[in-house]
Amino acid sequence: MAKSEAVDLHSPLSPEAIAHKLKAIMADPMDGAKARVFGSGDQYVMRLRYARRNVQNAMAPELEASMEPYAGGTRITGTLGRSTAGRLFPYIWFGFLSIFVxxxxxxxxxxPGTLLFGAIFTGIPMLMMVMGAAAMRVGGDGSKDREEILAFLRRELDARPI
Structure with a gap:
């Protein structure tokens, strides 16, 4: 499971200018795009994730950051990692299935005499656990999504590490 990483960036734009720019970018439906950075925010906070068309992925990383005036621009500080749902899902999945096991x-x-029933009652949830673990492993660590979000911030907000 990928860990959240701290993000500490500086943009020459003011928090208000960033909020207006993000609002304009998010309002554009980008009909032809297969994937894009998408999110919400105001002059105090932003939440961004890399979204693919027709794909919903709660396990994908997202940026949760606060913004404050800093050195004639804006300091963007937060974390880039799985959302709360993405962090909780594996625990809920394996915890729920463990009850059946x-x-x-x-x-x-x-x-006595319930070996077949018990094997089925235990075996199917164990198979689902293995399949869930495999699906999470195949899903990757979200490094491409992280790169896309940071590239978006560099490109659109001229945000650079402090």
């Missing part, structure tokens, strides 16, 4: 094992242990 525990109950299935208890049934086999305490109720």
């Amino acid at each position: 525990i109950v299935g094992a208890a049934i086999v242990w305490f109720v």
Whole structure:
């Protein structure tokens, strides 16, 4: 699982100018784009993620940042990593399925003659756990999404590391 990374950037634009620019960019539907940076914010905070057309991915990284005036421009500080839903999902997924594994094992242990039922009741959730782990691994660490978000900030807001 990819960890969140700290982001500390400076843009020569004021927080208000950044808010207006982001609002204008986000208002453009970009009908022909297969993917784009998308999000929301105002002159105090911004939330951006790299979105692909017709793909919803709660595991994709997003930038959550605050903005404040700094050195004639704006300081953008925050984290770039999985959203709250993306961080919680694996725990909820494996926790929920673990309940079935525990109950299935208890049934086999305490109720005679239920080996087949217990094996099914335990085996299917275990298979779902393996499939979930494989899907999360195949999904990658979101490094391309991170790069796209940071490139967007450099290109549109001239934001550079402090």
